[in-house]
Amino acid sequence: MEMKDELIDHTDKELVELIKNKKKSEATIRYLYKRYFQYTANFICANNGMQEDAEDIFQEVLVAFIDLIRKEKFRGEATVKTYLYAMTRNLWLNELKKRGRSLLRETVYSNDLEMTNPDFSYAIATREAKEQVYAIMDLLGQTCKKILILFYYDQLPMKEIIEKVNYENEQVLRNKKHKCMKQLSELVNKDENTKLIFKNLLRHGN
Amino acid sequence: MEINPEGENANLFDSYLNRELSDKELLEFKKKLESDIEFAYKLEKYTTTQVVLENYALREEIRSTLTSMKLEKQHDSVDYTIIPLRIPRRRNWMRIAASVALLFVTFTAYQYFSITNNKLYDEEFKPYKLATERSETNASNSIETAYLNNNYYSTIKSFEQSTNHATKEYFLAGNAYLEEKKIDKAIQCFEYILSHPEGKQQFYEDAEFYLALALLEKNEPQKALAILEKINLDKNHLYHEKVNNWFLLKVKIVQLKHS
Numbered sequence: 001m002e003m004k005d006e007l008i009d010h011t012d013k014e015l016v017e018l019i020k021n022k023k024k025s026e027a028t029i030r031y032l033y034k035r036y037f038q039y040t041a042n043f044i045c046a047n048n049g050m051q052e053d054a055e056d057i058f059q060e061v062l063v064a065f066i067d068l069i070r071k072e073k074f075r076g077e078a079t080v081k082t083y084l085y086a087m088t089r090n091l092w093l094n095e096l097k098k099r100g101r102s103l104l105r106e107t108v109y110s111n112d113l114e115m116t117n118p119d120f121s122y123a124i125a126t127r128e129a130k131e132q133v134y135a136i137m138d139l140l141g142q143t144c145k146k147i148l149i150l151f152y153y154d155q156l157p158m159k160e161i162i163e164k165v166n167y168e169n170e171q172v173l174r175n176k177k178h179k180c181m182k183q184l185s186e187l188v189n190k191d192e193n194t195k196l197i198f199k200n201l202l203r204h205g206n
Numbered sequence: 207m208e209i210n211p212e213g214e215n216a217n218l219f220d221s222y223l224n225r226e227l228s229d230k231e232l233l234e235f236k237k238k239l240e241s242d243i244e245f246a247y248k249l250e251k252y253t254t255t256q257v258v259l260e261n262y263a264l265r266e267e268i269r270s271t272l273t274s275m276k277l278e279k280q281h282d283s284v285d286y287t288i289i290p291l292r293i294p295r296r297r298n299w300m301r302i303a304a305s306v307a308l309l310f311v312t313f314t315a316y317q318y319f320s321i322t323n324n325k326l327y328d329e330e331f332k333p334y335k336l337a338t339e340r341s342e343t344n345a346s347n348s349i350e351t352a353y354l355n356n357n358y359y360s361t362i363k364s365f366e367q368s369t370n371h372a373t374k375e376y377f378l379a380g381n382a383y384l385e386e387k388k389i390d391k392a393i394q395c396f397e398y399i400l401s402h403p404e405g406k407q408q409f410y411e412d413a414e415f416y417l418a419l420a421l422l423e424k425n426e427p428q429k430a431l432a433i434l435e436k437i438n439l440d441k442n443h444l445y446h447e448k449v450n451n452w453f454l455l456k457v458k459i460v461q462l463k464h465s
Binding site for chain 2: 023024025026027029030033055058059062063066067133134136137148149152153154156160163178181184185188189195
């Protein structure tokens with residue numbers, strides 16, 4: 001029996017198309033991890049980071065990278081590998097700065113992987129907003145979270161959502177969705193500081 | 207019906223953000239944005255909220271996929287776990303660790319030797335439950351009637367005596383054949399649904415799952431695994447939650463034993 005995981009190779013163009021297809025998200029994330037994680041982790045581990053740091057940073061890089069592609073912001077001027085590496089490096093240097101490491105000076109720079117005018121501010125902005133996003137979403141109930149994600153992220157029609165959340169009919173579900181969205185909106189826009197962080201997300205995301 | 211004052215704006219904002227407004231509607235929308243500060247502010251709030259939601263959902267999806275991969279990796283490496291036999295220090299801690307590892311190995315070995323295709327099939331197969339609520343209480347024909355009465359023999363008889371079946375009838379007959387242990391016939395019914403594009407509207411995903419079970423019962427785990435892996439990867443699939451990683455692992459064990 002063949003238990004070994006066979007990794008089909010995709011071109012960058014194919015990969016970008018796969019990322020845009022939300023229905024294939026899990027398989028694509030698995031592919032990105034298998035193909036590129038070790039490469040980026042080597043950089044972090046060679047520069048004062050631990051395996052856990054590498055995993056954490058890679059997760060952030062994927063969020064930013066996938067989001068950039070889905071918002072048609074990825075210009076394809078560099079290969080996916082170069083782009084992910086550069087994002088990792090940028091995020092990790094920023095993290096080291098925050099940790100106040102003098103070791104930052106020892107960080108390895110590789111000029112051959114420099115890119116022209118990359119915009120990594122989005123990745124950094126999302127990293128800073130991460131905790132805020134989780135804190136706010138945790139205040140919503142499980143059902144609300146599920147309905148909103150199925151509708152706005154997975155973009156499923158109401159007919160399919162109703163099968164997953166056990167509501168009597170579409171109108172009741174629609175009302176629930178509006179209430180949930182209103183609740184989330186109130187949480188997001190509650191105070192100016194929180195709003196500012198999310199506006200930053202919005203500015204980079206659109 | 208409950209009246210929701212927020213609903214109207216939300217629907218309009220959704221249409222605007224999804225670029226679904228007609229040219230005329232878009233023009234009116236933009237005019238309103240320019241003239242009505244309150245409306246513009248509401249749209250800004252709504253958009254910010256959506257960005258937060260999308261960001262959270264994407265993070266969760268990535269986090270959960272990477273966590274599953276990590277767990278699978280740990281599980282795959284269990285064969286290489288070395289149980290220490292001579293331990294000079296931290297004896298108690300190591301003993302506990304060794305016991306846990308031994309338990310795990312025993313459990314894995316038990317799973318390996320005890321799982322069979324038939325056992326797995328028996329655990330997972332439950333005949334499809336036809337909805338009988340409200341207006342659906344009346345079955346439309348003898349096949350449905352027999353099926354609703356759990357009379358699988360009659361279901362098959364009615365199915366075989368009639369022609370020009372609807373997708374639903376193929377699906378119910380497939381289930382009845384499974385109940386009556388006529389696996390090849392069941393497979394034919396499910397494969398029929400999957401080979402007809404119109405079937406995608408109804409019972410398509412159900413047929414995929416039940417076909418996988420039928421193949422498992424027929425001791426063709428490799429074919430079953432291909433379908434189950436597809437279901438497992440598709441988080442929108444009706445049976446995605448049912449076909450979890452643990453279930454897949456058991457099928458893989460069956461396949462390993464079979465090969």
